[in-house]
Amino acid sequence: MDLIMEQFPIVFSALNVGFLQTLKLFFVTLLGAIPLGLVISFGSMSRFRPLSYITKIIVWIIRGTPLMIQLLIIFYFPGIVLGNNIWGGSESGRFLAASVAFIFNYACYFSEIYRGGIQGVPKGQEEAGLVLGMTRSQIFFKVTLLQMIKRIVPPMANEIITLVKDTSLARIIALQEIIWAGQAFLKGSQGIAGEIWPLFFTAVYYLIFSGILTVLLGRLEKKLDYFR
Amino acid sequence: MAILEVEHLSKNFERTEVLRDISFSLEKGKVLSIIGSSGSGKTTLLRCLNFLERPDGGSIRVNGETLFDINDPITTQEAEIRRKRLHFGLVFQSFNLFPQYMALGNVMLAKELLEKERPDYKSKKKEIHAQIEQEAKNLLDQMGLSDRMNNYPHQLSGGQCQRVAIARALALKPDILCFDEPTSALDPELTGEVLKVIQSLADQETTMIIVTHEMAFARDVSSQVIFMDDGCILEQGTPEDVFENPKEERTRQFLSRYTKG
Numbered sequence: 001m002d003l004i005m006e007q008f009p010i011v012f013s014a015l016n017v018g019f020l021q022t023l024k025l026f027f028v029t030l031l032g033a034i035p036l037g038l039v040i041s042f043g044s045m046s047r048f049r050p051l052s053y054i055t056k057i058i059v060w061i062i063r064g065t066p067l068m069i070q071l072l073i074i075f076y077f078p079g080i081v082l083g084n085n086i087w088g089g090s091e092s093g094r095f096l097a098a099s100v101a102f103i104f105n106y107a108c109y110f111s112e113i114y115r116g117g118i119q120g121v122p123k124g125q126e127e128a129g130l131v132l133g134m135t136r137s138q139i140f141f142k143v144t145l146l147q148m149i150k151r152i153v154p155p156m157a158n159e160i161i162t163l164v165k166d167t168s169l170a171r172i173i174a175l176q177e178i179i180w181a182g183q184a185f186l187k188g189s190q191g192i193a194g195e196i197w198p199l200f201f202t203a204v205y206y207l208i209f210s211g212i213l214t215v216l217l218g219r220l221e222k223k224l225d226y227f228r
Numbered sequence: 229m230a231i232l233e234v235e236h237l238s239k240n241f242e243r244t245e246v247l248r249d250i251s252f253s254l255e256k257g258k259v260l261s262i263i264g265s266s267g268s269g270k271t272t273l274l275r276c277l278n279f280l281e282r283p284d285g286g287s288i289r290v291n292g293e294t295l296f297d298i299n300d301p302i303t304t305q306e307a308e309i310r311r312k313r314l315h316f317g318l319v320f321q322s323f324n325l326f327p328q329y330m331a332l333g334n335v336m337l338a339k340e341l342l343e344k345e346r347p348d349y350k351s352k353k354k355e356i357h358a359q360i361e362q363e364a365k366n367l368l369d370q371m372g373l374s375d376r377m378n379n380y381p382h383q384l385s386g387g388q389c390q391r392v393a394i395a396r397a398l399a400l401k402p403d404i405l406c407f408d409e410p411t412s413a414l415d416p417e418l419t420g421e422v423l424k425v426i427q428s429l430a431d432q433e434t435t436m437i438i439v440t441h442e443m444a445f446a447r448d449v450s451s452q453v454i455f456m457d458d459g460c461i462l463e464q465g466t467p468e469d470v471f472e473n474p475k476e477e478r479t480r481q482f483l484s485r486y487t488k489g
Contacts, residue, residue, distance in 0.1 A: 128325075133314045147328065
């Protein structure tokens with residue numbers, strides 16, 4: 001017990017550093033994927049057939065293959081095949097590569113959620129707006145948008161909670177996120193080796209963070225509960 | 229002079245002719261009922277009048293102004309379509325109220341967006357808003373909904389929703405108010421309250437076109453009845469003409485289903 005008390009400050013500060021990287025990847029992914037997903041969803045709904053086909057094929061490939069493979073390919077492809085490692089060898093380079101992979105992967109998932117949300121608003125809403133002399137953009141912003149947001153909050157919450165845990169995949173390209181930090185004490189780091197408890201402690205970070213997100217997203221869902 | 233003149237209107241979906249050579253006119257302050265079985269083109273006709281569908285032939289004139297004429301390319305362009313739509317109001321079978329706005333908000337929204345385009349909107353913002361709100365309240369009052377103004381659509385019964393929808397259409401003061409089977413989604417009790425409102429509008433000489441399956445109501449409220457079958461007007465005239473002395477066998481056959489029950 002005394003030993004754990006001694007090790008605790010070391011582990012705690014190492015995990016905090018790792019968790020900061022996890023949080024950074026989480027927020028950067030959301031910031032990039034939320035708007036990019038909308039662009040992709042417009043692409044897949046486009047009346048211009050070639051565009052919608054190409055978009056759908058890209059979404060199929062990204063959703064149909066493991067994020068881990070995408071991370072490895074995006075990180076190693078430039079260096080090995082093109083002979084130019086655009087990411088560099090530093091932690092910030094690995095972070096950039098991970099961000100690109102995560103944003104693209106999540107944008108594809110989001111695009112399908114948006115598509116469902118947009119197509120789920122009854123056609124009658126648009127028609128009602130049109131016969132009342134509203135323009136298409138007035139109809140989108142004043143009538144359809146909020147109904148679409150209401151529809152997508154529950155499935156988006158699901159993806160966002162998944163993203164919290166998926167960030168740990170970035171450790172495959174040696175991004176020093178929180179699991180990397182926790183596992184270090186298993187192998188040996190800062191005089192601590194063969195300890196399993198830091199990993200349990202790591203799990204607590206995920207639990208607390210996803211718990212906070214669940215509460216916040218639940219509140220947003222409740223806030224939109226005033227209409228049906 | 230007729231407020232509405234429709235001549236030789238036609239509409240095709242792919243290769244199906246949904247409307248064929250539709251011609252009729254309507255006097256200001258009168259009510260026209262359109263009856264006929266499902267799929268006879270009644271709804272498509274209303275949708276053409278409201279420019280939700282583009283006709284493939286014929287012309288539409290309101291107050292002598294040509295809104296659409298297949299032979300006059302200028303009138304078939306999209307450009308003025310918003311302004312043209314404002315001649316007509318449309319009440320849908322499924323209400324189509326905006327769920328995120330209260331009853332009052334539903335009635336006010338389109339008018340407010342329209343008034344924003346006025347050049348003096350910014351300087352008179354408050355007065356304009358107050359006036360729109362007062363008009364909306366009066367309309368809801370007239371619909372018997374004065375105690376429901378701050379309810380969201382999901383808190384209202386079907387009959388109340390439809391009355392909000394009627395107020396919403398009236399808020400833009402259309403020349404001609406169209407109803408697309410306004411009571412088909414309602415039970416008999418709620419149907420009664422909506423028909424009462426439409427009757428009161430008829431008493432105030434609101435020009436209306438009503439697509440309906442309520443034969444008794446159509447006979448009472450209208451000054452003119454059209455019977456449609458397979459995309460054509462098979463018969464038109466006064467309610468007495470069409471209901472008491474139908475000329476066509478098909479009309480008799482259609483009406484007999486309603487009188488037997």
